[in-house]
Amino acid sequence: MKNKKTLARLITLVMVVNLLSVFSAIPTNAASGQYLAMPINKTTVTCGYKNEAPGYYKQVPSHGTHYGTDMTGSPNPFYASGNGVVLGLNKTAATTGVGRWVAIKYTNVIYGNVCRDLVVRYFHLASVDPNLSVGKSVNLNTKIGTYGNSGVLWQQMGAHLHVEVDTDVVYWNYTPTLSGAVDGLKGRSNGATDSTMLNPLNVFRLKKSAPENQTCSITYNADYRTRTSLPATFT
Numbered sequence: 619m620k621n622k623k624t625l626a627r628l629i630t631l632v633m634v635v636n637l638l639s640v641f642s643a644i645p646t647n648a649a650s651g652q653y654l655a656m657p658i659n660k661t662t663v664t665c666g667y668k669n670e671a672p673g674y675y676k677q678v679p680s681h682g683t684h685y686g687t688d689m690t691g692s693p694n695p696f697y698a699s700g701n702g703v704v705l706g707l708n709k710t711a712a713t714t715g716v717g718r719w720v721a722i723k724y725t726n727v728i729y730g731n732v733c734r735d736l737v738v739r740y741f742h743l744a745s746v747d748p749n750l751s752v753g754k755s756v757n758l759n760t761k762i763g764t765y766g767n768s769g770v771l772w773q774q775m776g777a778h779l780h781v782e783v784d785t786d787v788v789y790w791n792y793t794p795t796l797s798g799a800v801d802g803l804k805g806r807s808n809g810a811t812d813s814t815m816l817n818p819l820n821v822f823r824l825k826k827s828a829p830e831n832q833t834c835s836i837t838y839n840a841d842y843r844t845r846t847s848l849p850a851t852f853t
């Protein structure tokens with residue numbers, strides 16, 4: 619009997635060790651990670667990352683690659699996507715660069731099988747919420763501002779929100795959307811590339827529970843590379 623107990627304990631120990639080795643393969647912060655909600659609850663995507671959806675070349679034929687996702691919808695003002703902190707903003711410029719902008723660092727965002735900090739940059743705002751300031755914490759209930767068409771080039775495209783997602787939280791104010799430095803942001807001539815950026819529609823998810831009850835539609839055009847799947851969901 620004693621030998622059987624010893625054997626049973628040994629088997630249990632092996633199972634526990636195996637279980638621990640499985641868990642150790644998962645990032646330690648996965649349990650505390652957050653999903654990022656879409657910036658606009660009832661969204662129509664009008665142009666995808668790197669021109670994967672239509673409308674961009676047609677409206678701004680000289681601009682080339684699109685390093686974010688454009689969207690419209692309601693409500694406007696729109697809200698933050700989760701828990702984060704404001705890294706920078708520009709409340710005043712309306713006709714230069716990308717217009718009024720906000721950059722937020724979201725912490726422990728679940729992306730694939732890992733959690734990581736991400737920067738989301740919001741461009742072309744008609745207004746930045748007066749309560750926002752650098753260093754302020756945000757959550758799903760925090761208004762970011764009203765989307766619009768401020769900045770050079772984008773006035774002809776009508777009111778929309780341009781969002782871009784960057785894994786580089788150190789050089790968070792570098793964007794390949796700009797050619798050079800303006801309004802607190804830096805561009806391609808300053809070294810900004812798309813090498814650290816992610817497709818926003820692979821990061822944001824539709825929050826299907828109240829009060830957001832998010833929905834999304836994507837416009838298509840056979841002339842351009844198109845996206846075939848909606849963002850993932852969470853509750």
Ligand SMILES: [Zn+2]
Pocket residue numbers: 665684686687688779780781
């Ligand atoms: Zn855009």
